[in-house]
Amino acid sequence: MTYENILFDISNGIAKLTLNRPDKLNSFTQAMHLEVRDALGQVKADKSVRVLVLTGAGRGFCAGQDLSDRAVEPGAKGVDLGESVEKFYAPLVMELRNLPLPVICAVNGVAAGAGANLALACDIVIAGKSASFVEVFCKLGLIPDTGGTWHLPRLIGLARATGLAMLGEKLTAERAEEWGMIWKSVPDEVLMTEAMAMAAHFATAPTKGLAFTKKALQASYGNSLQDQLALEADMMRELGYSHDYREGVSAFMEKRTPEFKGE
Template structure:
C-alpha cells in the first residue's frame, strides 16, 4: 500500500522484512511484505505481526492501526511450504512417489501457538483497527482481515474461504466471525464451496464495510484510520466490546452492560471534553486510550 498521498512514513524495518512497520501521525501501519508468496503467513511472519500489534497496543502515541499487504495480494493464508506445516514424506533411496501418503503434522499445534494468540490480540486491541485489503484474501488471510474493526477493500480484491479445498475447517476466528457477519446460510456457502467472493459482493453481503476503486484504496484507508485516530479511542474500543458481548446476552443484560460502560466513560476525560466542545461549538481534543 503506497503512502504517497501523505507525508513520508518512518519505517522501522528494512524493505526486505516480511513485515513493514511505519507511523503516520497517530496511525501505526503494518504491511505484510512477502509479495512473491502473495503475503502468505509463515510462523515467522505470524510472530512478527503479533509482536507489532503488542508494540502498537503499548504505545500511547498510537490511536489506530492500519493493516494491509504489499504487491497484488493481501494474504493467501498459511504458506503450506512452511516447515511447521509442510507434509513430509518418509525418506527413501529412490524418487518420492507423489501418490504416497505423507506423514501427518498436528496443525492444531500451529493454531495453538500462532493463530489463536494472534486472533485474540487483534480482537483485544486498545485502539481501532482498519484492514485495507489490496488483493486476494484467502483462508486464514481472509479471516485475519475480517477480525479487524473496519475492512475496506479494493474493487479487484476478493475473499476466499479456501479451507475445504485442502480438507480443513476455517480457522483464525472464521467459524465465529462468518456467521455473525453474513448469517449461517451465506457462511456455509462460503466455507463449504470455497468460491471466490468479489469485494463488491462482500460489501453487499455485509462482510466488509466498503469497496473502493483500486487507485483510491490507500488514501481512503488512511483517511479512515486517521479519522478514527482523532475520535474518543476508549469509547470506540468499548463499543466494539459491547457489540461483541451483546451477541451472547439477553436484552436486559445488554442494557445493564451499556449502563456499566456509560458509568465508566462518564467520568473519563473524553466525555467531559466532548460535551464541553459540543456546548461551546468547538472541535473536541480527545485523549483517553
Template structure:
C-alpha cells in the first residue's frame, strides 16, 4: 500500500503530497499523524528551506474522511469530534509555525479541513479548475483547522461569513480575486509555478521570512505601537545574524547573496 503522505526533498525544497487519490485525499487519523510527522521532519532538517504542499489525483483534499471510525455517526453513540481534531491541530499548528516558508499548490477541490489547511500556508496557488468549499455548515459543524481565524483575516468578516455559513463552492479564480489565495494559474503550470515560488523562497533569508509571517499574524491583534515594538525586537535580532551581513555585503559587492541561516 502506498503511503497516504509522500515526501520528497530536492534542492532545498521539500514536497509533501497528500496521497489518497482514490478517496480524494480525505483525511484519516493515521494520514494526519503521518502528515504531522512529515512536517516535524521538515522542521528538523536544516537542508530544507521551503515546503510545497499539494495533493495527488484530481482533488487537493475532500477534508475529513466521513467514513473514518472516529467521526462516522453510529446510532446511540455520541462521538466526540474533539478527539478527531486532536489529529488535525498538530498539522494546523505546524504549518503556521514551520521554520521555513510554505507554498500550497491546490490542484483540485479543497473542502472542509482540506481548504483550511491549504489556506494556512504562506503562499497559496491554485489550478484554474480547483475550488474551495467551507463544507462544514452542511454537516452541522463550524470551520475548523483555523478557519474561523483565517477567513476573516483573508477576506473580511462579510465574505468570511458568506463562505462559512452557505458553504458554497468558490472557484480558484474567484478565490484569487477576493484575496483568499495569492494566485490562480493554469493547471498544467501549477506544479512548476509552485516549485518556482518555493525555489525563490529557499534562496531568500529564511529566518527573516519566518519572522515576517509571525509578525504579520501577530500584528492583526496588536495596537500599532506594539507592532512597532515587535518589529524593533525582530529587526534587532536579525541585524546580528549572518544573513543580514551576507545580504548587505553581497549588495555592496554586486554579487548574488548566499544565505545560510535557518
C-alpha cells in the first residue's frame, strides 16, 4: 500500500508510525484508518520489530475523527457512528493492546477525542509539555469512544474520568502526569529524543517477557487474585524456558551486558 496519510518505517528493530495530516491536526479519515491498519499488519508480520513508536506530524498528535469525512447536514439523516467504531476505532485499539511488543506513544500538541483515547491505548505515553488531552465528545452529544470509557476510570479514577468526559475541559500534559494518566511529560524539544531513546532500549530488551508483562497487566482488570496468580505461574513457566531468561541469568553471573533476542 502507498501511504498518503501516515509515515511509516522500520529500522533497527523499531517501527515508527507517524500520523501525517498536519493541516488537519492528523484527524482520522477512513483512508488513514486503512493505512494505519496496513502498517500495524506489517509490525505484526515482521519478526525483527521489537517496539512501536506512534506519534503525529506537525503541531498536534491527533484531533480525533475528521468530521468532514462523515459530515451530517442539519435535518439530514444521521450516520451510523456505531459502525464507524466497530469497523475502525475498536479494532485499532485492540490491535495496539494485543501487539506482543511495547507500544510507545509520543504526544506532541493536542490529543483530542479519539486522538486522546488512542494515546491511552498505548503502553507508555510520553507527552511534550505543550501537549494536552481533551475529551471533546460531550460537546457533540457523544460518549468517549476508542476505549475512553474503559481506560480513563482505570487510569485516573471515576471522579476525574467523569469530569473530563462530561465537561470536555483541556487537561495539560503535566497534570496528566500528576494524575497518573501518562508515564511522563517532557520539554517539547526533547520529546522525540526521549521517545526514540526508550524505543532503542526496548529494541534490545527481552521482548517476550515484556509482551507477557503487558498481557498479564491487562488481564488483571478482570481476574481475581487467585486467577492472576495462576496466570503468573503459567507465564513464568513458559518464560523460564526462553532464550532471553537464560541469557539474562548468564549475563548477570558473568557481569556482562545481555544480548536478548526477544524470544
